[in-house]
Amino acid sequence: MPGMKMPGNFFLVGLMGAGKTTVGRALAKAASKTFYDSDHEIEARTGARIPTIFELEGEVGFRQREAEAIADLTQLKNIVLATGGGAVLHPANRAHLRRNGYVIYLCASPEELYKRTCHDKNRPLLQTADPKARLAELYAIRDPLYREVADLVMDTSQQSVNSLLQLLLKELERKT
Ligand SMILES: Nc1ncnc2c1ncn2[C@@H]1O[C@H](COP(=O)(O)OP(=O)(O)O)[C@@H](O)[C@H]1O
Numbered sequence: 001m002p003g004m005k006m007p008g009n010f011f012l013v014g015l016m017g018a019g020k021t022t023v024g025r026a027l028a029k030a031a032s033k034t035f036y037d038s039d040h041e042i043e044a045r046t047g048a049r050i051p052t053i054f055e056l057e058g059e060v061g062f063r064q065r066e067a068e069a070i071a072d073l074t075q076l077k078n079i080v081l082a083t084g085g086g087a088v089l090h091p092a093n094r095a096h097l098r099r100n101g102y103v104i105y106l107c108a109s110p111e112e113l114y115k116r117t118c119h120d121k122n123r124p125l126l127q128t129a130d131p132k133a134r135l136a137e138l139y140a141i142r143d144p145l146y147r148e149v150a151d152l153v154m155d156t157s158q159q160s161v162n163s164l165l166q167l168l169l170k171e172l173e174r175k176t
């Protein structure tokens, strides 16, 4: 259903592997909105890939760049923004997301997230001896924060990207 009319911004939140980047891009196309990904924006502004930023500036440096990107991107109109999984950690980011768009939490179990991320070396927080345990820890800390900002929670564990997109479009048509 490309060109569907749904007003405003959609912001995607959730853990690494939830599908924010993949589903966000497809949603933007279907809803005729411009797609942004805060990680891509940070990489473009910095001129370095995410693992390099973590290596040189640590997570603290990355979070600072992320906060700047979220503050700017949430001021745009008619966009879909895929955030990074840790974007909800800063209260200021949560306020920007809540204030400026409709927030969708893509939810999945740590086991499912592990299956989707285990072959990808570009997530510094998962380059540990036990990434499954790390995902479970992050889930425990962040799930309440995702729920705090979310207007809509979508369970993605049993859904392909395409069936998820169709479900999401139906929900968004109804609720926005
Ligand atoms: N609902 C889904 N079912 C199966 N695989 C998925 C689903 N959503 C995303 N994926 C896959 O998981 C991986 C991570 O997706 P990505 O969009 O990068 O997640 P995020 O941006 O939330 O970290 C990609 O390989 C993507 O194709």
Ligand SMILES: O=C(O)C1=C[C@@H](OP(=O)(O)O)[C@@H](O)[C@H](O)C1
Residues within 6 Å of the ligand: 014, 015, 016, 017, 020, 021, 039, 050, 083, 084, 085, 086, 087, 122, 123, 124, 125
């Ligand atoms: O969860 C996190 O803290 C992070 C998630 C990543 O984005 P995705 O959620 O798109 O993988 C990226 O921002 C960075 O590696 C940190």
Ligand SMILES: [Mg+2]
Residues within 6 Å of the ligand: 020, 021, 022, 037, 039, 082, 083, 084
């Ligand atoms: Mg992503």
